[in-house]
Amino acid sequence: MIFAFCRDSLDPTHPERDFAREVDAARACGAEVVLLDHDAAAQGDPQQAAAGVATRAASTPAVYRGWMLTPPRYAGLYRELAGRRVKLINDAAAYRRCHYLPDSYPAIAGHTPRSVWVHRSEGFELDTLMQRLEVFGDRPLILKDYVKSLKHAWDEACFIPSASDAGHVNRVVEAFLEWQGEDLNEGLVFREFVELASVGVHPKSGMPLAEEYRAVVLDGRVLQVVPYWDAESYAGATPPPGEWLSAVAAGVQSRFFTLDVARLKSGGWIVVELGDGQVAGLPDHADVEALIQALAQGA
Known part of the structure; x- marks a missing residue:
């Protein structure tokens, strides 16, 4: 069993300090720990990202614990490691299903606030957005991209008091897009506020x-x-x-x-x-040791 952690960018021979407790737990249960270059993976160079991972004689199960990657970048890393007979627990399709809300939505639609989305390829013209928002009537909304919201900028770039107020929709969307800039994840998601x-x-x-x-x-x-x-x-x-x-x-x-x-x-x-x-943060009071043990035994 292999646990692949992000290496420390300032000290590449050591894992990122944020994952120190998980690394210790993995070693304590007898698992192998390898280090990946997250920056290289995020920049589209999975071969460099996995340069420190040796090819195995047989397929070996693995879990990545590190920073987020976009689904295409994760897919590249998954393929690179698979070529070294290191098989991550979630394939690229599974990663995408849990990373982008529109891909998650079919599995949770009956348990989550109603949501609609607009991919950036469709453009974000106000007419397009307002047509998509008609299903909400005048109900309040929150705005996010396919991955994250800007809750810390609640009034400016997150909360829309009425889905039918085109002026307010436009102001919040413009602020959100300006704030996210090149970090925008795929498109806009509008969710009914509860x-x-x-x-x-x-x-x-x-x-x-x-x-x-x-x-x-x-x-x-x-x-x-x-x-x-x-x-x-x-x-x-x-x-x-x-x-x-x-x-x-x-x-x-x-x-x-x-x-x-x-x-x-x-x-x-x-x-x-x-x-x-693999990329979800664990609250400080989570039982890290029990989680790593379960993964080591079950992955």
Whole structure:
């Protein structure tokens, strides 16, 4: 079993410090640790990214734990490692299904706010956007790209009070596009805004914090359910029902992924988003050792 971590760009012989605890856990359970050059992978040079990975005599299972890559860049890395008989747990199609919301949507549509999207190839003219938003009537929306939102710029580049207000839609979209620039992920996603139960405010940004949890799933089995924010803020809170999480997870075509869920202010639960398990961050209070052990045994 191999765990592939990002190497430290300032000290290439060592893994990124952010993954130190996971590296220690992997070595403690007897797994092999290899280092990848994330910058090279992100720039489209998977051969250089995997230069330190030796070719194996037989196909060997592996898990990547590192920074995000775009689906095309991940596909390149997957092929390069496969050529060295190192097989990552999720293939390129599975990675994409959990990385881009439009690709995730079919699996979670019955459990997540209604969403529509516009790919950049269609253009972002206001008429095109407003036609796509007709399904929402005058309901409030949040805006994101295929991967992330700008919640820290809530009023300027995230929240739209009414889907039918063309002027407001235009202002928020323009601000979002300017802010994202070349970092825009594929296109725009508009999601129906729903009120979530609160656990406080972010100590630095002042952003309201919803009662969110991150579930880690391996081969359909929910390994851990961890409060997304500071665990102390969740005093007295009840985690999402295990049966519901398992039912949602069963519809996701990926071996290893994360499932972010939140409690509605009115009660009940929604899925916020999926994430590929190899690039999803782990909350500080996650049981890293147990997760790495489960991956080492099951991947």
